[in-house]
Amino acid sequence: MESIGVFMPRPTFPYLENELERRFKLFRFWNFAQSDSDSIRALVGNTKIGADAEMIDSLPKLEIVSTFSVGLDKIDLTKCKERGIRVTNTPDVLTDDVADLAVGLALAVLRRICESDRFVKNGLWKKGDFELCTKFSGKAVGIIGLGRIGSAIAKRAAAFGCPVSYHSRSEKPDTGFKYYSNILDLAANSEILIVACALTEETHHIVNRQVIDALGPKGVLINVGRGPHIDEPELVSALIEGRLGGAGLDVFEDEPDVPGELFGLGNVVLLPHVGSDTIETSKAMAELVIENLEAHFLNKPLLTPVI
């Protein structure tokens, strides 16, 4: 397959880049000339750059978009469908990591793990004890989106003795978790609200001022989905004004820009979109990207087809 042109619009996990280079004719955005466009039959995107309409239009021979992510929000799926371009992503292999991190963020915010760490490292322990924090076990956890990742978070939260409820487009059968068709009811009945759904037009700003206010001054908001799930300026003012108890955020509306107002807040833990960034999972995701490409070019069924 060395002659098949694969386009990578942004640097990615080096293992994936090297493996693609070994098997295909890899064109990286940074050493790509427009005249190469006609050789490109596949595109490998990620959470930052996928395939928007302009990119798709510029690649007339594009047959498949294989993204190194589970999220599809950076891919124009309508355009891909119109052009008959196949799309694959990397579900399942990253579920545990993202769910682990959601629980880790909740623990970090409530138990003030990062603040306590700074307290010790800054030598403040010698001057007195750290303040009391808030218990996590047993807290009412509400999950927005009970897909693969949401379900894995629910399982973990349940193991901590947390009553779990959720909101999604429709009620899932036999989960044993309480379903709220109205997100405001979910927020009002949760102490920790976790965003774990896909970003679509319907879920853009699904957490708005009303939801934040329903969660309230003792509530904690965790986001392991996408930044635009939350109305960020509303979140920032709620945290500054004390209308929300705390937040653990792995994703932001305009990454890597994070609102500076959050930097000084002790009840907020900020991560640089690292939900699935473990060595093990990145490798599994890379294998999936490659196997999907190989399956496509060998006319075999795709492993994780979206379209």
Ligand SMILES: O=CC(=O)O
């Ligand atoms: O955010 C991570 C992903 O979509 O894989």
